[in-house]
Amino acid sequence: MAQLRLEEVTKVFGKVVAVKNFSLDVRDGEFIILVGPSGCGKTTTLRSIAGLEEVTSGEIYIGDRLVNDVPPKNRDIAMVFQNYALYPHMDVYRNMSFGLRLRKVPKDEIDKIVKRTAELLGIRELLDRKPKELSGGQRQRVALGRAIVRNPKVFLFDEPLSNLDAKLRIAMRAELLDLHQRLKTTTVYVTHDQLEAMTMGDRIVVMNEGLIQQVDDPQKVYDHPVNKYVAGFIGSPSMNFIDCALVKKNGNVYAKTKGMNLKIPQDKTKIAEKYINKEVTLGIRPEHISDATSKKSYEPGTTFKAHVWVVEPLGSEKLAHIKNEDDTLVARLEPYVQLKSGDTAEFVVNMNLAHIFDRETEETIF
Ligand SMILES: Nc1ncnc2c1ncn2[C@@H]1O[C@H](COP(=O)(O)OP(=O)(O)OP(=O)(O)O)[C@@H](O)[C@H]1O
Ligand SMILES: [Mg+2]
Structure with a gap:
């Protein structure tokens, strides 16, 4: 050895x-x-x-x-x-x-x-x-x-x-x-x-x-x-990447696209503030998106509406390909979720586990 x-x-x-x-x-x-x-x-x-x-x-x-x-x-x-x-x-x-x-x-x-x-x-x-x-x-x-x-x-x-x-x-x-x-x-x-x-x-x-x-x-x-x-x-299916801008409103920072407005967690607003109005990329893993109806409660500012494009039942889970304006995302959902192609539904993001990347250098900001 x-x-x-x-x-x-x-x-x-x-x-x-x-x-x-x-x-x-x-x-x-x-x-x-x-x-x-x-x-x-x-x-x-x-x-x-x-x-x-x-x-x-x-x-x-x-x-x-x-x-x-x-x-x-x-x-x-x-x-x-x-x-x-x-x-x-x-x-x-x-x-x-x-x-x-x-x-x-x-x-x-x-x-x-x-x-x-x-x-x-x-x-x-x-x-x-x-x-x-x-x-x-x-x-x-x-x-x-x-x-x-x-x-x-x-x-x-x-x-x-x-x-x-x-x-x-x-x-x-x-x-x-x-x-x-x-x-x-x-x-x-x-x-x-x-x-x-x-x-x-x-x-x-x-x-x-x-x-x-x-x-x-x-x-x-x-x-x-x-x-x-x-x-x-690393991670399968791969992390979803969404180009967005960081904007400030009422003391909070939001990751904003045409169809999403997701609140950055409090402990990260300080770092996020340095990137206000700059172009960044939001990263969300499929397993950190869930169907809102399957949740008892969730933080305000962590949801978005999307059109369900394709649902893949895998037995132990369901992969949903969903569209929000120009962005297509993959969500890894519980197997019993009753979603089907053509539905419009509300999804919840665990923003505590989301990432923000510098769009130019592609380095992680958090
Ligand atoms: N003997 C060689 N002559 C010229 N180029 C080579 C030679 N061996 C490897 N390369 C080049 O070096 C780079 C790295 O090759 P390498 O075989 O180390 O990749 P790898 O990560 O093992 O890929 P894979 O997953 O396909 O096996 C490639 O661009 C390859 O074309
Ligand atoms: Mg090799």
Whole structure:
């Protein structure tokens, strides 16, 4: 086990800056998630840590050792890729023991390690099967096993679950976490799935266009996104963004559009006052909008009228796509709400959980 440190790492491919000034301290034993859209530099960051890419500038430390000039095989890292890349002609036992055999580990030692790891992963009965005789989930377990037997200082995972169907993905997610709790190996895990990011990481690193946007624990990223990008990326369905102006009336500040007039909570009026008459963006998560008839009471100045466009019943909840003048919003409602397409209804916003973003810089104001 070891901590991992990246200092101002930059990787340029020709004209593409894939990773820009990436600085991160991963604690010993931490499970950290890199998340961001396709092409934002996640794989490049992992490959740089593994030594499969030479960084253009910056420094990478594993433990206290600067590894920029250390070849991949001497970095004591194990990487698991999306396409497990098992050797098709070898059985599970030989796939798992391959790296150990290369390193001339004694045979009986290899046997002990492989069997113990197979036990840990629940694939003890599969040791003599070839990869083509395994299901996707079992293959994924073998790929994990191959990484675990090496007892590396750091695990690197690049979207290891994306080839699995939804149900298996959820099961493997739990297994990976359980495994991490037992092995406590420092782990960097890449995904573009924000749900995987929220549920798996001690901390999440949100990336966009090669740049780190925010590093925080999952709840902090959800509750206090640093900018509009992060706010829109984390959470599903995404946060609603509404261009508005902040106006003052009778000592209160309101977020005003053509069809809405929503009161900013008292504890935030001081900050909001600095933006009076400036253009800002209001951010409201779908789960913070409810149907007014389902509420016993609500604060004055927290409602708006909207036309119900489409309702999607999901069993445990209903997603309503609603229109207020030029703005279309998504609201996540209780499943028993009796709304249907074509209705006009009143909605309540939990303004205590709403955000305001600077429209120009897209930074969070609150
Ligand atoms: N070998 C390469 N040569 C040139 N450009 C590259 C190379 N590898 C990656 N890039 C570019 O660097 C950027 C980052 O790529 P990277 O593979 O790190 O993204 P990613 O976040 O892993 O995306 P995805 O979610 O699609 O896997 C992209 O614009 C990509 O086209
Ligand atoms: Mg990638």
